[in-house]
Amino acid sequence: MSLHDALEWRYAAKRMNGQKVPLHKINAILRAAQYAPTSMGLQPFTIFVIENKELREQIKPLAYNQPQVTESSHLLVFAAWTDLTGVHVDEYIDEIVATRGVSVESLDAFKKAMMGFVNNQTAEAKIQWAANQTYIAFSFALAEAALQQVDATPMEGFNIAAIDDLLQLKEKGLTSVTLLPLGYRDEENDMFVKMKKVRRAKEKLFIHL
Ligand SMILES: Cc1cc2nc3c(=O)[nH]c(=O)nc-3n(C[C@H](O)[C@H](O)[C@H](O)COP(=O)(O)O)c2cc1C
Secondary structure, three states, X not given: OOHHHHHHHOOEOOOEOOOOOOHHHHHHHHHHHHHOOOHHHOOOEEEEEEOOHHHHHHHHHHHXXXXXXXXXXXXXXXXXXXXXXXXXXXXXXXXXXHHHOOOOHHHHHHHHXXXXXXXXXXXXXXXXHHHHHHHHHHHHHHHXXXXXXXXXXXXXXXXXXXXXXXXXXXXXXXXXXXXXXXEOEOOOOOOOOOOOOOOOOHHHHOOXX
């Protein structure tokens, strides 16, 4: 299936039927998030994969009782780092050295650039930056889900502070950004299943110069 066909097939499912998504498809979706590009390659986020039904029951009221939270089989929670420091930069440099077999010294200029960012941005700006990176991984996961013919609902409709409390994210240096329930559409009860896509016309959306 082409990406275009997959994007036509997908929609933000409002109801799911409880059927379980097989592990190999979940893994493919997670891999897409893992391989998403990010600014400087830092991947400043953590993704929780919640299959536990009881935990999803607890999350549902914190997400305006949206049924997909419990009717899906897996709920991804994308959480951004709130505490980007030089430690993260050092870990990343170590990872590059180990993966590519290059010297630490050869990465000095890159490290300096990253440390400039870490030291010169406000805490708020760094969290916003980390959240922006999270959306890239979230989008890649959403697109891969469509290619895997797995339904997914991108969600911002939840209480960030309450989810952060429940999952103890603050203690982990994280804050929740988006949710992504994964499952299968409930053809009978979801009135959006057969609705046409509403998108701005390409003449309005694109300016060719
Ligand atoms: C970042 C983001 C947050 C969204 N939050 C919600 C949400 O909380 N609940 C929901 O049912 N749909 C949510 N949506 C779905 C959008 O309403 C939907 O993607 C849009 O209307 C286009 O429709 P389509 O995805 O079915 O093509 C969200 C979409 C995005 C990208």
